[in-house]
Amino acid sequence: MERKIPLPMLVLAILGFCYLLFPILVVVLAGLTTGEFLTFPPKGLSLRWVISFLNSEKYLSAFFFSFKLALMTMVVSTILGTAAALFLARSRFVGRAALRAFFLSPVVLPGVVVGFALYAFFIASGMGISRTIWGLWIGHILYSTPYVIGTVGASLATFDVSLEEAARSLGASPMRAFRKITFPNIAQGIQAGSIFAFIVSFGQFEVSLFLSAPNSEPLPIAMYNSLRYKFEPDAAAAGIFAITLVIASVLLTNRLVNIRRLLERQDG
Amino acid sequence: MSYVEFSTISKHFGNSVAVADLDLQIEQGEFFSLLGPSGCGKSTTLRMLAGFVKPTTGTIHVNGRDVTALPPEARDIGIVFQNYAIFPHMTVFDNIAFGLVERKLPRGEIKQKVDAALAEVGMTGFEGRYERELSGGQKQRVALARVLVIEPEILLLDEPLSALDKKMREEMKFWIKNIQRSVGITTIYVTHDQSEALTMSDRIAVMDQGRVLQIGTPVEIYEQPASRFIAEFIGESNLLNGIVSAVDGAVCSIRIGNATVTGRLTQNNSVSQDQDVALLVRPEMIRLHALDADEQPKLTGTVSETIYQGSVVRYRIQIADQDLMVEIANRPDLPRLDMTDEVAVFWDAESGVVMP
Ligand SMILES: Nc1ncnc2c1ncn2[C@@H]1O[C@H](COP(=O)(O)OP(=O)(O)OP(=O)(O)O)[C@@H](O)[C@H]1O
Ligand SMILES: [Mg+2]
Numbered sequence: 001m002e003r004k005i006p007l008p009m010l011v012l013a014i015l016g017f018c019y020l021l022f023p024i025l026v027v028v029l030a031g032l033t034t035g036e037f038l039t040f041p042p043k044g045l046s047l048r049w050v051i052s053f054l055n056s057e058k059y060l061s062a063f064f065f066s067f068k069l070a071l072m073t074m075v076v077s078t079i080l081g082t083a084a085a086l087f088l089a090r091s092r093f094v095g096r097a098a099l100r101a102f103f104l105s106p107v108v109l110p111g112v113v114v115g116f117a118l119y120a121f122f123i124a125s126g127m128g129i130s131r132t133i134w135g136l137w138i139g140h141i142l143y144s145t146p147y148v149i150g151t152v153g154a155s156l157a158t159f160d161v162s163l164e165e166a167a168r169s170l171g172a173s174p175m176r177a178f179r180k181i182t183f184p185n186i187a188q189g190i191q192a193g194s195i196f197a198f199i200v201s202f203g204q205f206e207v208s209l210f211l212s213a214p215n216s217e218p219l220p221i222a223m224y225n226s227l228r229y230k231f232e233p234d235a236a237a238a239g240i241f242a243i244t245l246v247i248a249s250v251l252l253t254n255r256l257v258n259i260r261r262l263l264e265r266q267d268g
Numbered sequence: 269m270s271y272v273e274f275s276t277i278s279k280h281f282g283n284s285v286a287v288a289d290l291d292l293q294i295e296q297g298e299f300f301s302l303l304g305p306s307g308c309g310k311s312t313t314l315r316m317l318a319g320f321v322k323p324t325t326g327t328i329h330v331n332g333r334d335v336t337a338l339p340p341e342a343r344d345i346g347i348v349f350q351n352y353a354i355f356p357h358m359t360v361f362d363n364i365a366f367g368l369v370e371r372k373l374p375r376g377e378i379k380q381k382v383d384a385a386l387a388e389v390g391m392t393g394f395e396g397r398y399e400r401e402l403s404g405g406q407k408q409r410v411a412l413a414r415v416l417v418i419e420p421e422i423l424l425l426d427e428p429l430s431a432l433d434k435k436m437r438e439e440m441k442f443w444i445k446n447i448q449r450s451v452g453i454t455t456i457y458v459t460h461d462q463s464e465a466l467t468m469s470d471r472i473a474v475m476d477q478g479r480v481l482q483i484g485t486p487v488e489i490y491e492q493p494a495s496r497f498i499a500e501f502i503g504e505s506n507l508l509n510g511i512v513s514a515v516d517g518a519v520c521s522i523r524i525g526n527a528t529v530t531g532r533l534t535q536n537n538s539v540s541q542d543q544d545v546a547l548l549v550r551p552e553m554i555r556l557h558a559l560d561a562d563e564q565p566k567l568t569g570t571v572s573e574t575i576y577q578g579s580v581v582r583y584r585i586q587i588a589d590q591d592l593m594v595e596i597a598n599r600p601d602l603p604r605l606d607m608t609d610e611v612a613v614f615w616d617a618e619s620g621v622v623m624p
Contacts, residue, residue, distance in 0.1 A: 162349045169319070170418060172366075184357045
């Protein structure tokens with residue numbers, strides 16, 4: 001069972017992890033400072049700015065706005081992304097690879113470009129949704145759906161289509177076969193994709209910058225706007241809550257997934 | 269009308285033709301095999317009958333009903349896949365119950381039928397297991413039980429033995445045949461293994477490149493193959509090149525080197541005087557004698573290789589510039605030959621088949 005990892009690799013891996021985790025540590029510690037300003041290392045530790053965040057109308061409403069937006073985005077992205085992944089996996093036609101690349105393009109294009117393009121489109125088309133939650137929602141869906149397509153596509157790649165065919169010839173309609181056979185077998189991919197969509201939407205900045213309305217800003221925009229004028233640690237405190245939310249949702253998914261595995265093993 | 273009828277069925281995938289102008293009639297209760305090399309269109313044929321693939325042209329009738337346009341769930345056909353396709357997230361019980369649940373049977377009846385099916389395939393006690401906890405042979409049994417429990421009109425098997433090891437394969441061959449016989453279900457079996465097809469089938473259709481080359485009983489296919497391709501694909505064969513020296517109805521005289529031997533024409537084949545032909549003789553149909561025997565030999569050769577295999581001894585015989593494989597039962601009353609022995613080569617007139 002024990003696998004020996006060569007020492008240089010181990011050192012590199014640890015350094016890599018530290019490099020990735022250090023900014024998070026900076027934010028968390030900066031948010032716990034007693035000082036007046038956003039500094040690192042912090043001047044002493046206290047919950048002063050955490051409490052200030054919890055009492056700040058501006059940050060709390062931004063936090064819950066982001067939360068609501070991320071949930072809404074998650075629902076639509078999960079449905080659209082799963083449908084698109086199924087279509088890409090099941091149909092055979094020329095240009096399928098191109099369509100796949102097109103679906104995934106929002107992730108590869110710079111967010112600024114996607115945000116600006118949508119903004120310009122909403123204005124030019126006169127739909128009246130520029131700088132409203134609806135326009136913002138559409139932008140976030142566009143940006144999160146590729147993650148769902150990716151994870152669901154990966155689980156469909158290992159899903160054996162003959163399972164579905166077996167169900168069909170045993171008398172199941174296409175819908176029944178999907179619900180009873182395909183869905184349970186790709187559920188983990190869908191779950192992972194929806195959590196990705198949630199996190200991506202919650203942390204989205206560039207698209208939000210162009211599309212959010214001044215009176216209802218998502219958390220990253222609120223933090224950015226606040227930090228532009230005063231360098232106060234409550235932005236970092238808001239960061240702590242954002243990080244906690246993301247970690248909690250990841251842990252929760254892991255738990256759900258593992259519990260299911262565990263149940264299956266014990267049944268057998 | 270036969271129980272299953274394919275009428276001028278063809279299937280094109282883009283520019284490539286997977287199945288071309290297929291006509292098949294399969295009788296009720298028959299064990300019918302589709303036999304052919306990889307990529308010849310066997311699975312496509314089966315999948316058209318199951319409803320997973322739409323034919324490009326033609327119609328399929330089952331029990332007098334046109335099923336060509338029906339979706340799989342409306343066809344009442346059971347299929348066992350090469351990889352068994354056991355639902356991995358369900359127990360053996362739920363797998364077998366699946367078709368019954370879809371038919372909305374009451375729970376008590378489902379339990380009773382699943383138990384009976386488990387008993388029939390010898391898997392009682394395994395109902396709580398998952399796919400990953402089953403061996404290949406056990407998956408096979410579950411897959412078959414899952415299909416038989418819904419009592420379909422037709423059973424389709426797509427290379428069901430190819431994932432098993434040799435010993436299991438031998439065992440399951442007879443087991444499947446026995447179950448099929450006792451249930452009496454019309455069965456279509458896809459394989460590229462000629463020994464499976466010969467052992468199990470009532471009739472075999474030999475396919476190549478999307479076309480049926482010959483349909484017949486195992487005996488007909490083996491002993492009267494319609495072409496060199498079939499002769500070489502089914503069993504081991506010697507094809508000796510020769511020239512037709514006389515034709516008398518279905519009996520031909522063939523000159524091989526200095527010797528003249530007889531063979532017969534099969535199927536609709538015809539030949540003419542002085543035509544180059546091949547003469548098919550199966551290795552086990554040939555007899556050898558040491559050259560000093562009393563008989564006047566027509567054909568003589570030299571032993572160039574001897575292969576001892578226990579129950580049989582195989583000899584490679586050099587006849588002029590051609591090779592002949594001969595298989596002789598290992599019995600004390602039959603001569604044992606050595607390398608470089610000169611031998612006389614015989615076979616019964618009906619054992620030689622002339623191939624144009
Ligand atoms: N969905 C498909 N799209 C395109 N071509 C296909 C498709 N299915 C089968 N073919 C082609 O049709 C031909 C026949 O395939 P089929 O699977 O019926 O062969 P087979 O006789 O079952 O072979 P094997 O013994 O390897 O399973 C092959 O050339 C194959 O590449
Ligand atoms: Mg096949």
